[in-house]
Amino acid sequence: MIALLLAGVLAGAPAPRLGADVLVEVPTAGTVVSLAARVRVSSVVDGDVVAVAGDVELLPGAEVRGDVIALGGAIEGTGVVSGRAVEFAPLGWAGSRAPSGSAAWGLALLRVGGWLVLGSLLTLLAPGLIRRAAAPVVDRPWITGVVGVLGLAVWLAVMVLLLAASGGPIGILMALLGVAGLLALKVVGIVGLSWWLGRRIAPVLPLSLRAELPRTALALLLLALVGMVPLVGASLWAAANVAGIGAAVRALVTPHPVALALSRALAR
Amino acid sequence: MIDATCRLVRQTLESESVLSPDASAHLDACPACRAHAVLLEAFARVPSRAPDEAAVRRIIAALPPAPWQRRRLATWLPLAAGVGLVGTGFALLGGVPAPGAVAELPGVAGGFLSWLGSSVLDAVAAARASSDAVRVTLAAEGLWLVLWAAVTALGGGWALRSLVRPVTGGRG
Numbered sequence: 001m002i003a004l005l006l007a008g009v010l011a012g013a014p015a016p017r018l019g020a021d022v023l024v025e026v027p028t029a030g031t032v033v034s035l036a037a038r039v040r041v042s043s044v045v046d047g048d049v050v051a052v053a054g055d056v057e058l059l060p061g062a063e064v065r066g067d068v069i070a071l072g073g074a075i076e077g078t079g080v081v082s083g084r085a086v087e088f089a090p091l092g093w094a095g096s097r098a099p100s101g102s103a104a105w106g107l108a109l110l111r112v113g114g115w116l117v118l119g120s121l122l123t124l125l126a127p128g129l130i131r132r133a134a135a136p137v138v139d140r141p142w143i144t145g146v147v148g149v150l151g152l153a154v155w156l157a158v159m160v161l162l163l164a165a166s167g168g169p170i171g172i173l174m175a176l177l178g179v180a181g182l183l184a185l186k187v188v189g190i191v192g193l194s195w196w197l198g199r200r201i202a203p204v205l206p207l208s209l210r211a212e213l214p215r216t217a218l219a220l221l222l223l224a225l226v227g228m229v230p231l232v233g234a235s236l237w238a239a240a241n242v243a244g245i246g247a248a249v250r251a252l253v254t255p256h257p258v259a260l261a262l263s264r265a266l267a268r
Numbered sequence: 269m270i271d272a273t274c275r276l277v278r279q280t281l282e283s284e285s286v287l288s289p290d291a292s293a294h295l296d297a298c299p300a301c302r303a304h305a306v307l308l309e310a311f312a313r314v315p316s317r318a319p320d321e322a323a324v325r326r327i328i329a330a331l332p333p334a335p336w337q338r339r340r341l342a343t344w345l346p347l348a349a350g351v352g353l354v355g356t357g358f359a360l361l362g363g364v365p366a367p368g369a370v371a372e373l374p375g376v377a378g379g380f381l382s383w384l385g386s387s388v389l390d391a392v393a394a395a396r397a398s399s400d401a402v403r404v405t406l407a408a409e410g411l412w413l414v415l416w417a418a419v420t421a422l423g424g425g426w427a428l429r430s431l432v433r434p435v436t437g438g439r440g
Contacts (some may be wrong), residue, residue, distance in 0.1 A: 084362060103361055105359045105360075106361035107357065109353045109357035117350035117354060124333065124343075126346075127332060132412070148429060150428050153420055154421055154425050157424065161417045207342070211343065213342075213346065214346060253429065
């Protein structure tokens, strides 16, 4: 997914503009790409339309002779798409052009399969990291939640400052690094959460699935499936994301010695 | 080379039982068993101490997966299932979406890198005269946005560092 995101951005070179809406009002040939912005199409595009962290709006008169992809956004509007219209909405909140039928099944399988692959590889290759990310889930869980919300707020603020202070390629690079960092935290956190959940459900599992790797993967599968339940799934997945990011931050960030001393003094 | 009598004597020593006359006679005659007895006496003199639970959990959490786990089918099943699901998902979608964008990747990657390099020089030059982007944001009444972002980044960062503390992991 990240490779596809990078591909979309790079394919829009030499001048994808960060945070700037793209408006296609005249017939255009080639790939149209936006980063952290909306694409509005009201004419013919002879190619693909890719929005990274943004929506695609297909106004009346729009005709896309290729695929329309929204990574981390939604596809809206009544325009014509001759290829596929595919949304990768991060929290499952779909737009009016959300894929249905086999495409919807395909996206669901991609999501579940991707998480299984990521979770299995991480647990296999970096078990220490995952166990560290799992520990804060039980150690003062409310602080993990607060750290997750604060972490997201700080990330958003830093991204806003970055976008305000630098445009062009440096801005794009920084934005990509920021997004990649947040995604890495999210992945480690979600797998850590699954590790903890797997440990809780281990007693009821068949003996062959109680080992660290299969039980973590099974819990991850459950978590991903719960995230796809209509109505409540998106909210539960969002909560799991926030908790996971909080757990990963708590596991990876080394506290400042002064803050530690203050915390100990207050505890006394 | 130890024989059955050696094993019996050592088990008796380790279980701290009273040695029979035969076992005592063997101990006098066997230098290997005598060395074993001396070793056990040395271990007994080591003061026992309750383990530091946090340290034990840290050590256990850092252990790699047990080798027997890698030999079991159940370990690799989730990975294989995930790859299968991803493949099926792409098949149902009709292949990788936006193939045009993906196909352009090798060609534009080199161009992007050179564009990045030349733009770094531009950015350095622009930074000397302060950032135009910040001035534009301020001119567009974006002062409060920048202030909010700065306060959130600094205050939130400080709060985060205050909240986090080392946590010890477990392994089950």
